Amino acid sequence: MSERVRSIQYGNTTFHYQVRRRRGRETLELTVDQAGGITVTAPGGTSDERIAATVRSKAPWIMAQWRRQARLLPPPPGRRFVSGESIAYLGRTYQFRVRKLDVRQVSMSMQAGTIEFRVPKRCSDRAQRTECRQLLVSWLRERTALHGQRACGRICRKLGLEPVDVAVRDIGRRWGSCTPSGRVLLHWKAVLAPMPLFEYVCAHEVCHILHRDHSAAFRRALDRALPEWRDLAARLESRGYRYDL
Ligand SMILES: [Zn+2]
Secondary structure: EEEEEEEEEEEEEEEEEEOOOOEOOOOEEEEEOOOEEEEEEEEEEOOOHHHHHHHOOOHHHHHHHHHHHHHHOOOOOOOOOOOOOOOEEEEEEEEEEEEEEEOOOOOEEOOOOOEEEEEEEEHHHHHHHHHHHHHHHHHHHHHHHHHHHHHHHHHHHHOOOOOOOOOEEEEOOOOOOEEEOOOOOHHHHHHHOOHEEEEEEEEHHHHHHOOOOHHHHHHHHHHHHOOOOHHHHHHHHHHHHHHHO
């Protein structure tokens, strides 16, 4: 079993997709998850070219799924941290499971699509919300740092820049920021967005190392870094408020 993220270009849009090869599987299946993420599950020996051709042939259908999703009303942020709630982490849904146990402090673990919080039996609703949220935010900080470093690294290579320093901060309503010394700051909630939107946030800030403004030169740099950035910027603008706790 192997899982890899690939991409193809179709018109102005880059389609990122995850490939899962499964021995014993006979047919090729393409799915779009709730956050717009694309997964191709293929028989073990299927070539990359065959998979890319399938994604390309399905591109109009994928875009129709994205449009349909955009019309659905998203869940409002403001979670209470109770069982049944969920977050989307980089486009994958994780459902909360809260267990009241004979423990002294709140702890958190993750497995296949579930985030489990273990909470002391006598914990009040308010303390449960605060403490579960703190644990989740600290985990999101780590993930944003890790994925931010990787994504910014990829973009720097594309633009011929030295690798950039990335730090995670609570920067209010902004997704990212670029300091005068050329350091990229990312909000910890950025990984709640699907990977393509997360990449756009990183690309935007890395391009600010080259151009401090949003001038035509800045936009040309973004064209080189992430050709589909206009589409991603529009998606972040319209759906960004979903990606919060
Ligand atoms: Zn900017």
